[in-house]
Amino acid sequence: MTALPTDQTITDLLTSGLNACGVDTSVLDGRTAPASLPARSPITGQELDTLAADTAETAAAKISGAVTAFETWRDVPAPVRGQLVQRWGRLLAEHKEDLAKIITVEAGKTPSEAAGEVQEMIDICEFALGQSRQLWGKTMPSERPGHRLMETWHPLGVVGVISAFNFPVAVYSWNTALALVAGDAVVWKPSENAVLAALGAQSLLARAAAEVGAPQGLVPVLIGGRDIGDVMVRDSRVVLVSATGSVRMGREVGPVVAERFGRILLELGGNNAAIVAPSADIDLALRGVVFAAAGTAGQRCTTLRRLIVHESIAADFVDKIVAAYRTLSIGSPTDDGVLVGPLINSGAYEAMQSAIKQAEAEGGEVLCGGARVLADERPDAHYVQPAVVQMPAQTAVMEDETFAPILYVVTYSDLDEALEIHNGVPQGLSSAIFTSELAESERFLSRSDCGIANVNIGTSGAEIGGAFGGEKETGGGRESGTDSWKAYMRRATNTINYSGELPLAQGVEFL
Numbered sequence: 001m002t003a004l005p006t007d008q009t010i011t012d013l014l015t016s017g018l019n020a021c022g023v024d025t026s027v028l029d030g031r032t033a034p035a036s037l038p039a040r041s042p043i044t045g046q047e048l049d050t051l052a053a054d055t056a057e058t059a060a061a062k063i064s065g066a067v068t069a070f071e072t073w074r075d076v077p078a079p080v081r082g083q084l085v086q087r088w089g090r091l092l093a094e095h096k097e098d099l100a101k102i103i104t105v106e107a108g109k110t111p112s113e114a115a116g117e118v119q120e121m122i123d124i125c126e127f128a129l130g131q132s133r134q135l136w137g138k139t140m141p142s143e144r145p146g147h148r149l150m151e152t153w154h155p156l157g158v159v160g161v162i163s164a165f166n167f168p169v170a171v172y173s174w175n176t177a178l179a180l181v182a183g184d185a186v187v188w189k190p191s192e193n194a195v196l197a198a199l200g201a202q203s204l205l206a207r208a209a210a211e212v213g214a215p216q217g218l219v220p221v222l223i224g225g226r227d228i229g230d231v232m233v234r235d236s237r238v239v240l241v242s243a244t245g246s247v248r249m250g251r252e253v254g255p256v257v258a259e260r261f262g263r264i265l266l267e268l269g270g271n272n273a274a275i276v277a278p279s280a281d282i283d284l285a286l287r288g289v290v291f292a293a294a295g296t297a298g299q300r301c302t303t304l305r306r307l308i309v310h311e312s313i314a315a316d317f318v319d320k321i322v323a324a325y326r327t328l329s330i331g332s333p334t335d336d337g338v339l340v341g342p343l344i345n346s347g348a349y350e351a352m353q354s355a356i357k358q359a360e361a362e363g364g365e366v367l368c369g370g371a372r373v374l375a376d377e378r379p380d381a382h383y384v385q386p387a388v389v390q391m392p393a394q395t396a397v398m399e400d401e402t403f404a405p406i407l408y409v410v411t412y413s414d415l416d417e418a419l420e421i422h423n424g425v426p427q428g429l430s431s432a433i434f435t436s437e438l439a440e441s442e443r444f445l446s447r448s449d450c451g452i453a454n455v456n457i458g459t460s461g462a463e464i465g466g467a468f469g470g471e472k473e474t475g476g477g478r479e480s481g482t483d484s485w486k487a488y489m490r491r492a493t494n495t496i497n498y499s500g501e502l503p504l505a506q507g508v509e510f511l
Helices: 007-021 056-073 078-094 096-107 111-131 170-182 195-212 226-234 247-259 282-298 314-325 346-361 415-423 438-447 484-488
Strands: 036-040 047-052 147-155 158-162 185-189 238-244 263-267 272-276 304-310 365-368 387-390 406-412 430-434 452-455 489-497
Touching: 007 047, 007 096, 007 195, 036 195, 047 195, 056 158, 056 185, 056 226, 078 096, 078 111, 078 170, 078 195, 096 111, 096 195, 111 170, 158 170, 158 226, 170 185, 170 195, 170 484, 185 226, 226 238, 226 247, 238 247, 238 484, 247 263, 272 282, 272 415, 282 304, 282 314, 282 406, 282 430, 304 314, 304 415, 314 365, 314 387, 314 406, 346 365, 346 387, 346 406, 406 415, 415 438, 430 438, 438 452, 484 489
Parallel strands: 158 185, 158 238, 238 263, 272 304, 272 430, 304 406, 387 406, 430 452
Antiparallel strands: 036 047, 147 489, 365 387
């Protein structure tokens, strides 16, 4: 561990990124605004600035602007709409390092992970550009002669996006790139812990929109806390709300949107597991497990939280994990070679400590990690050693997702038992098995109850080409690739009669 950077170093890094992305810095002068929101960096714990925040009135006005913009944007041909996301993607590529700087400062990600997040944005823009020419519908045979039966897809309206701090911009782009080519307007309420990264991404999108002649007000950002998010969630003009966050958040947002008959797309808690079979390539499994469990300081929705190891190899494999954990470099992500950065705030640290205590009370043994480091140097920053906890069985503490680097380990004797443990939690996002046996991998793929099921890779690291999302309490929604574009459009079934007659379906006779 090395010394943490000075406040000035962090400020300079942030300023460089914001200026390069073209962020209007007037938003940073929020101390005299009617509403304000502090921005801070988890790297040092320092307050970066005070942002001018939205009020309920300004939030409603931005939604009104999006409604007006949608009325124009919906009539733009989809391939022409694709030019907007194409330009956004090119600007993101030009400013990849600049936006990554802001992400590092505000979310505490290593430069590699931050740059990888921006690359996801670039990738989804390329994907959406191609999709703009493939918003296809089906044609079905009609039972009536001289009739054509088909379905067509149309722009949905205003889409609201609520994003989380851990991927402050990528998940927004998954929704927005597809929604824009679908013909929608997008209102974004980013996490209050990552507003500056959002402003950097949106500034580049606003520039792209102006360059291609898109209507003003098409992609506004709402700045504020839960109260501002609530304004968007309750507004019936926001036809679809795509929300990423905790299960608790989903329980609050879902019923409100459902009550007004809006659409909801939820990507909530993960609590992901991996099974390590006796036939596994141990070195490959070790690398996959350690990255999935400790990467991003355990603050990914796809983080590996439960490890289910066959009893015949458990002792040796767990020893290797503990040894690997003890080599992990912990500290400021601005330093070369650091793999584990800070937790986002004190609440995350306290939740981790509470979970470890509960695990011990339920018979768990902490094999390594869990302690706070660098607290004397920066009392307002929260760095921890990733923890490995051996559990006697899957207990209550393992059924809740703690958004911190805790890896619970349990053993199994046969694959049916492993699958029962694996599926025995309320969440269902990502899953993995490490095995060299085809039958084991196929059985796992057919039995995992998660939206993502991997073989011989970890639970994290999804590509944009595949639809992302999960089952059960994870919410059931899908974002990003394959046919996820359908979530942002409405479907109409059309019957066209060119027969000159008027036969009714099912042989019904009338008049």
